[in-house]
Amino acid sequence: MRFRRLTALPLAIAVLAGTASTTPARGDCGDPGKGLAGPPEKGAETEAAPETAKKAFDVKELVARLRATKAIGFFTKLALKNQIDDLLGKLRCYHAGTCDAPLPTLREEFNLLLMKVLSLLQDHDADLFRTLAGARENLWTKLTDPIAFAEL
DSSP states (O other), X not given: OOOOOOOHHHHHHHHHHHHOOOSOGXXXXXXXXXXXXXXXXXXXXXXXXXXXXXXXXXXXXXXXXHHHOSSSOHHHHHHHHHHHHHHHXXXXXXXHTOOOOOHHHHHHHHHHHHHHHHHHHTTXXXXXXXXXXXXXXXXXXXXXXXXXXXXX
């Protein structure tokens, strides 16, 4: 059995590449002022963006896709489920105001857990990897908002 070494740097670069856009507005890289000249033209891609964003950040769909993926083994999924349940319990406690864990500590735990999941997905389920990497901020926002958290 061949093992490969996973390093944090390529994974961090992939996550940053998936979450941050480095191209100017409307993709005009040649002329610095041209990309910022005005509002983008309305087209099919502009109208479909909110629907696509809503679909991409549907938490129940992401959970179903994580359960169905072959990129993560059964026992690893079980361990991840336990870690996710622990984090959700801490967030539930945070929202109730009964625990001492500060939000930055919970954010760090969330980021570490998400990085672990992304490292498992990066080579074997690239589509789910991109979706989760792009949903990082939206997921965190839902977890920290008491109303959105209660709906999960």
